[in-house]
Amino acid sequence: MAPPSDDSPPLPAGAISNLLIVIAMQTEALPLVNKFHLVEAPSNESIFPKGAPWIRYHGNYKGLHIDLVWPGKDPVLGVDCVGTVSAALVTYASIQSLKPDLIINAGTAGGFKAKGAGIGDVFLASDVAFHDRRIPIPVFDMYGIGTRKTFATPNILKELNLKVGKLSTGDSLDMSPHDESAIQNNDATVKDMEGAAVAYVADMFSTPAIFVKAVTDIVDGEKPTAEEFLQNLVAVTAALDKSVTEVMKDDVLELMDSP
Ligand code: ADE
Numbered sequence: 136m137a138p139p140s141d142d143s144p145p146l147p148a149g150a151i152s153n154l155l156i157v158i159a160m161q162t163e164a165l166p167l168v169n170k171f172h173l174v175e176a177p178s179n180e181s182i183f184p185k186g187a188p189w190i191r192y193h194g195n196y197k198g199l200h201i202d203l204v205w206p207g208k209d210p211v212l213g214v215d216c217v218g219t220v221s222a223a224l225v226t227y228a229s230i231q232s233l234k235p236d237l238i239i240n241a242g243t244a245g246g247f248k249a250k251g252a253g254i255g256d257v258f259l260a261s262d263v264a265f266h267d268r269r270i271p272i273p274v275f276d277m278y279g280i281g282t283r284k285t286f287a288t289p290n291i292l293k294e295l296n297l298k299v300g301k302l303s304t305g306d307s308l309d310m311s312p313h314d315e316s317a318i319q320n321n322d323a324t325v326k327d328m329e330g331a332a333v334a335y336v337a338d339m340f341s342t343p344a345i346f347v348k349a350v351t352d353i354v355d356g357e358k359p360t361a362e363e364f365l366q367n368l369v370a371v372t373a374a375l376d377k378s379v380t381e382v383m384k385d386d387v388l389e390l391m392d393s394p
Pocket residue numbers: 243244245246307308309326327328351352354360364
């Protein structure tokens with residue numbers, strides 16, 4: 136697999152001082168909140184509009200200001216607001232208010248063993264695309280798929296032990312036959328429920344974004360996806376946190392600044 140695109144220019148030296156981490160699930164978010172000693176922003180001082188369940192934690196880590204946002208829980212059903220709609224909305228609101236220099240979308244993903252993914256592997260996505268936006272009209276078809284190169288981080292790849300692969304995003308945990316062929320067309324190694332939506336919004340506002348995804352389940356394996364996902368969620372989140380922490384090491388972030 137080729138490393139992420141060299142098309143995007145490196146950020147100028149010292150460019151990263153405001154980092155935004157976008158995470159979909161509380162189970163994925165809380166270990167990072169604790170690790171970086173982030174505190175929850177009080178709801179009466181929220182940057183988010185009244186009524187939005189979105190939650191922001193913030194703090195300083197190694198000279199960097201970090202905001203970590205997650206879309207919170209569905210007010211009626213009480214489950215994490217996973218999926219593209221909530222991810223796009225919270226990313227939009229966060230960019231408007233926080234003006235981050237870099238977004239890290241961190242989370243779990245399903246992996247394809249035929250493409251080299253294993254449980255607990257952590258991937259840095261080279262490209263993102265949607266697999267459930269089928270619009271069979273010329274050009275609309277490409278808009279629906281929405282393929283984007285991610286921000287190039289060759290130094291992070293050199294420094295850290297991450298795999299590289301393409302990420303395909305859709306609003307379902309399981310995989311229909313339609314999704315399967317679209318994911319194959321996207322040449323994806325990992326599949327999630329937020330990445331391409333975060334990328335769409337980040338791109339709209341010219342904010343560099345990277346995608347760190349840890350594999351909880353093997354989509355082309357024997358086990359039922361939901362069962363395998365729930366079984367591995369906590370353990371694999373530890374691998375995700377380790378990788379995100381490594382990306383945040385000051386030498387790695389400095390390396391990101393230089394060509
Ligand atoms: N997150 C974790 N596993 C996933 C899967 N199989 N599909 C979509 N998102 C996921």
